[in-house]
Amino acid sequence: MAAVGTSRGTGVPPASANPSSWHEAPSPLQALLERAAAIEEELAQAVSPGIWGRGGGQRTVPPAEPPPVPEGVDKPFSEVTCCHLGDAGDAGRQPLTFLRQVAAICAYPELLGAEHVPADAKHRAGRILRHLQGGSAGAYNLEYVTDTVAEKVARYLERRDGGVPSDPRRVVPCAGTAAAMVDILFLLVDETAAMPTGVLVPVPGPRLHRAAPGLAGAVAVPYPLAEERGWAVAIEVVRRALGRARARCHPKVLCVVNPGDPTGHVLSRQNMEDIIRLAAEENLLLLVDEVQQDRAFLPGRPFLSFKRVLWEMGAPLRSTVQLVAFYSLSKGLGGGGFRAGFFELVNIDPSVLKCFYTWGLSVYPPILGQVMLETAMEPLLPSEPSYPAFEEHQQALCRDLAHNAHLVQEMLGQTPGIGCHPPQGGTRAFLRIEIPPRAQCHAQAVPAAAGRDAAAGAACPRPLPRRLPAPLLLTRGHPVEGTRRLKAPRG
DSSP states (O other), rough: OOOOOOTTTTSSSOOSSGGGGSSSSOHHHHHHHHHHHHHHHHHHHHTOTTHHHHHHHEOOOOOSSOOOOTTTTTOOOSSOOOOOTOTTTTOOOOOOHHHHHHHHHHHOOGGEEEEEOOHHHHHHHHHHTTGGGGOTTTTTOHHHIIIIOOOOOOOOHHHHHHTOOOOGGGEEEEEEEEEHHHHHHHHOOOOOOSSSSEEEEEEOOOOHHHHHHHHOOOOOEEOBGGGGGGGOHHHHHHHHHHHHHTTTTTTEEEEEEOOOOOOOOOOOHHHHHHHHHHHHTTOOOEEEEOOOGGBBBTTTTTOOHHHHHHTTTTTGGTTOEEEEEEEGGGGGSGGGGOOOOOEEEEEEEEEEEEEHHHOOOSSSHHHHHHHHHHHHSSOOEEEEEHHHHHHHHHHHHHHHHHHHHHHHHHHHHTSSSSEEEOOOOOEEEEEEEBHHHHHHHHHHHHHHHHHSSSSHHHHHHHOOOOOEEEEEEEOOOOOOOGGOOOOOOOO
């Protein structure tokens, strides 16, 4: 058997590797992440090498106090906060205490006798333990996932959508949404077809949406969002992308992200209805990323699920448009490290789920994450001791996001050349930076100066975009102090 390995540090992908795993262009964030890791190591020297920094590419447990700036390192800060994943935990916000207490008891049932653990957490954990095989979170517990958790999710969806029916047989709890999306797309790929399957993906949008089609054997078809309309999905733009794509693939899927990431927009009902009609006319499966739904923080633009809008549009669309909607616990009450979420199939025969439970990578999720998911799907009652903290956690999340979004808008409004649409949900604001002409010319002259003809570089032969979008994390509980240090670009 040929091994899939590295190319001995040459940077050349081995011939036996899946081309889809390395044909994707490298992330422009990679250089920033490497620099951030180096800065963390510099800051760590004043504390204890090997304790504060990145182990295996991930942040390790920080010290109780931020490390001081080492002597000789001129930096106006003492810590590095990673914003590229939108990880609230890395930004200092812990998952809901009640969820962690229930998960802790299920992992170590002896805590049922601990006096410091609230009675409602013990009661909830005790009930869950009775559904686990052998009363252990260490078993695979597939029946618990497919029956108990799916039933709780279905009841949650009915409450969220104002009574729209939800069938537990069409709910699939999973280990987050990344692997699940690849699993779904793999079902739509026909390797014997003359043309590959096409998947329309929004730009800007999550990097996962651009990579998942290739990993599933399909082709990503980008369609730009309408920035001038607040990052709405422009139907005429999607139709043009469809027309061009049909020369090289068979488009079958339309991906939509709501709330948007990294754009921070929340789609209007009218835009959602237009998207649903487009999917019906073009016979497209709607693949809806709704993982940021718990982070829609503007009262005037509440989150609406595509399933609810589809149902309220009535016949015949209600029973004909096929939809797969994703939810992630990590973007709401839980934490990304627990790997828990689900997707729901709408107008899709549940018999296709047999495929997932045969080979799907996403349907054998970590059980403690599913324990937290089940707990989150069944809210506490006002009479329960942990209810005030439960409610405060949810309200504080949206309150802090709204506060930080307002601060970002206020600061950017004072900065010439930088602006963005007001964020409405999610964890980022998407900046638009007008790059001054002199900076553009200088940026192109530098590489040319290293060659034999430096004068050619000064002529700016390649135009640079005058807009440079950049995401900005909004999940910290305190104001986004970095925006206070923005300065006007020089022309």
